[in-house]
Amino acid sequence: MTRLLDSQVKAMVEQFVAEDCRFESVTRWRNTLRSKRYERFCLVDLAKYCIKFNINPDELVAERIQQSKSDDPRVRSQAEDKILAHHKELVQETPGKAICAYRRIKSFYRANYVALQCRDPSYTIQREQDYLATKEETRKMCELLDLEAKTYLLVLAECCGRSGAVAQLTWADIGEELNSDKLPAKIWLKHKVKVSRKSISP
Numbered sequence: 001m002t003r004l005l006d007s008q009v010k011a012m013v014e015q016f017v018a019e020d021c022r023f024e025s026v027t028r029w030r031n032t033l034r035s036k037r038y039e040r041f042c043l044v045d046l047a048k049y050c051i052k053f054n055i056n057p058d059e060l061v062a063e064r065i066q067q068s069k070s071d072d073p074r075v076r077s078q079a080e081d082k083i084l085a086h087h088k089e090l091v092q093e094t095p096g097k098a099i100c101a102y103r104r105i106k107s108f109y110r111a112n113y114v115a116l117q118c119r120d121p122s123y124t125i126q127r128e129q130d131y132l133a134t135k136e137e138t139r140k141m142c143e144l145l146d147l148e149a150k151t152y153l154l155v156l157a158e159c160c161g162r163s164g165a166v167a168q169l170t171w172a173d174i175g176e177e178l179n180s181d182k183l184p185a186k187i188w189l190k191h192k193v194k195v196s197r198k199s200i201s202p
Helices: 002-017 024-030 036-053 057-068 078-093 095-111 135-143 147-159 163-167 171-178
Strands: none
Touching: 002 036, 024 036, 024 057, 024 095, 036 057, 036 078, 036 095, 057 078, 057 095, 078 095, 135 147, 147 163
């Protein structure tokens, strides 16, 4: 079943990137995306979403427009209910990727002037034993570390990501952003992480 789904997703993405792409909504969205690599992630998530609900991108937009015209709040919120249900299902399988897919699909709706009104669902998990160092504690740790370890610690502190994901960063993850003319550069983790934050008094 997974192989069949993968082949369907690949075929749909190929339709999206074709020069004669028949989906105006996808063409409009692609014009707003920042890089080819990021665009690929977006198109894959959209393809999976369309396949799951057996609907094409233009129909998603048309459906949203029709729902917005309804006087029934339950009808007007159907698109929000759909994307939240999709996110809830993804969380069970791949928690770190669920919020990214959710935001990319929301971006598709926004680019087509039918923005969804739902807020991002909660996706952080804070365990009692978790502890995030304060800025002062991080500074003191940096004073004791060599350059490589200090860099690693500062990246961890900045992104609050899984240590394993940060350790597996490669040039492919950051090269495009660092070579961009747009500054400051934003580095996107290839291995998407589960963020965990906790308010700590200084």
